[in-house]
Amino acid sequence: MLKRTAPSAIALALTASIAGTLTTAAAATSVAADRGDASSVRTDKGLVRGTLTDSVRTFQGIPYAAPPTGDRRWAPPAPAKRWSGVRNATEPGSACPQAGTLPPLGPKSDNENCLFLNVTTPRSATAKPRPVMVYLHGGDHTDGTGAMHGARRLAAQGDVVVVTVNYRLGALGYLAHPDLEGRRGESGNYGFLDQQAALRWVQRNATAFGGDPDKVTLFGESAGGYSTCAHLVAPSSAGLFDRVIQQSAPCTNAAMGQRSRADALADGQKAATEITDWRTATAENLVKPFGEGPQYGPVYGGKVLPRTPQEAFASGRVNKVPVLQGINRHEERARVYGLELSKRATDPEARIEEADYRFHLEREFGSESAAVIAAHYPFSDHGNSPALALAAALTDANWARHTVETGRALSVHVPTYTYEFAATDVPWYSDPNFPKPGFEAGAGHTFELPYLFELDAFDSLTPAQQDLSNRMIRIWTDFARTGKADWKPGTPAALNAQSLGSGPDSIRPVDFAKEHQYDFWKSLR
Numbered sequence: 001m002l003k004r005t006a007p008s009a010i011a012l013a014l015t016a017s018i019a020g021t022l023t024t025a026a027a028a029t030s031v032a033a034d035r036g037d038a039s040s041v042r043t044d045k046g047l048v049r050g051t052l053t054d055s056v057r058t059f060q061g062i063p064y065a066a067p068p069t070g071d072r073r074w075a076p077p078a079p080a081k082r083w084s085g086v087r088n089a090t091e092p093g094s095a096c097p098q099a100g101t102l103p104p105l106g107p108k109s110d111n112e113n114c115l116f117l118n119v120t121t122p123r124s125a126t127a128k129p130r131p132v133m134v135y136l137h138g139g140d141h142t143d144g145t146g147a148m149h150g151a152r153r154l155a156a157q158g159d160v161v162v163v164t165v166n167y168r169l170g171a172l173g174y175l176a177h178p179d180l181e182g183r184r185g186e187s188g189n190y191g192f193l194d195q196q197a198a199l200r201w202v203q204r205n206a207t208a209f210g211g212d213p214d215k216v217t218l219f220g221e222s223a224g225g226y227s228t229c230a231h232l233v234a235p236s237s238a239g240l241f242d243r244v245i246q247q248s249a250p251c252t253n254a255a256m257g258q259r260s261r262a263d264a265l266a267d268g269q270k271a272a273t274e275i276t277d278w279r280t281a282t283a284e285n286l287v288k289p290f291g292e293g294p295q296y297g298p299v300y301g302g303k304v305l306p307r308t309p310q311e312a313f314a315s316g317r318v319n320k321v322p323v324l325q326g327i328n329r330h331e332e333r334a335r336v337y338g339l340e341l342s343k344r345a346t347d348p349e350a351r352i353e354e355a356d357y358r359f360h361l362e363r364e365f366g367s368e369s370a371a372v373i374a375a376h377y378p379f380s381d382h383g384n385s386p387a388l389a390l391a392a393a394l395t396d397a398n399w400a401r402h403t404v405e406t407g408r409a410l411s412v413h414v415p416t417y418t419y420e421f422a423a424t425d426v427p428w429y430s431d432p433n434f435p436k437p438g439f440e441a442g443a444g445h446t447f448e449l450p451y452l453f454e455l456d457a458f459d460s461l462t463p464a465q466q467d468l469s470n471r472m473i474r475i476w477t478d479f480a481r482t483g484k485a486d487w488k489p490g491t492p493a494a495l496n497a498q499s500l501g502s503g504p505d506s507i508r509p510v511d512f513a514k515e516h517q518y519d520f521w522k523s524l525r
Helices: 007-014 016-035 152-158 170-174 190-209 223-233 261-272 283-291 309-315 333-344 354-365 367-376 386-411 463-482 518-523
Strands: 040-042 047-049 056-063 086-088 116-122 130-136 161-165 211-221 243-247 323-328 416-421 497-500 507-510
Touching (some): 056 152, 116 152, 116 190, 130 190, 130 463, 152 161, 161 190, 170 190, 170 283, 211 223, 211 463, 223 243, 243 463, 309 386, 333 386, 354 367, 367 386, 416 463
Parallel strands (some): 047 086, 130 161, 130 211, 243 323, 323 416, 416 497
Antiparallel strands (some): 056 116, 116 161, 497 507
């Protein structure tokens, strides 16, 4: 298809005939593998052997780029080397360097040889290529790994190929600094360029795993979702995907996942003064000073990302693919839980009280606005709970209003579907170090993930939760297959959002803007 010869991929266009030959050969090998050794697939760099179950084939730790070590640190990703023989793909590759201070977000790692991806595909052979879903993990651009997200149910039930990706994090992935500019191009977007390299790997290798390179869905949650926003407006990402799913990542939220080049360079210079010989420091010494310091994420205003999502949506300069976007109904209950945990450090019975409610509103919005917000979100409307009232105000301000504006802006250019994950009975963390909060957890940040993936960080799904999981997997994979959801796309005048909750009648239309007080927040600007 001509769409694959994007202006940003001239080099790919020059080698299209070679790539086509390689893809055809890989496809033939894959068919042969289905008839013989189903655990083996030939990629463009060599043969890999994965793991078989009754329902899926899983291939882990496949390098999609060269190790970003030595001279390749703080440089765009380079091609992976070929290997001879059969590469063992039964174990995940190393996570990218991260502190590991919050286990549910990711493991501690100081190994820079981390640019690996994982492929899960249904066990059964098929004559028709399957849709491919490429997942970018969350973790604030400082934590996480693709292998944490088991994709067995998503692949088998949805009949899709699922790819989960590692990308460079924190300072190693997103440090901008004047000393890093020059022959290697502009600094600051190494993790983003890793994601592009993984998407190009998918274009070259999807067919070998039974996938359709012309039906690729890019999806992500939180930081991974904000990364999909960047790909949606990046000229050099054109043609690498055909649909986008954004979970808990409304693109018009400038406070999350967006940095200007000027700010990123200034932050980088400041951060570099905090460690001696920062250019040659070990990964472990880089993770803590930087990962706990400046905000990381895509850098806008340069050649890679010339326009922010807001600017691109206003001008129509977006990669025109269907979008499914949404948030969790109680996003900020996860943050309020963190506030409660910090109080419990000195008093195990501590709870969020009225004084905490006022303090955090004032810190977030200023004293004058805080008084207006407190009057609009009285405890009596939230079970007489300061914690729930605070979470509702923060969710509506920081997530919901941007979801409304993202949906309206995108719907001018592409089919845009909006959902709200609204389950109230959700799996809790499996780690006993995270006791349940003193309020109903609800659909907090990340709590939709166990409905789509197998995650060790959460308890197993109950039968009722499994039912919602089945329905969500169908919605996600049908969108990957068709580019459409079960409900009408939104318009600039009507979001047409769908609520995804528990129970037989809980998937239903919802007046998202009204329920999340959009007009109130708009009036405060």
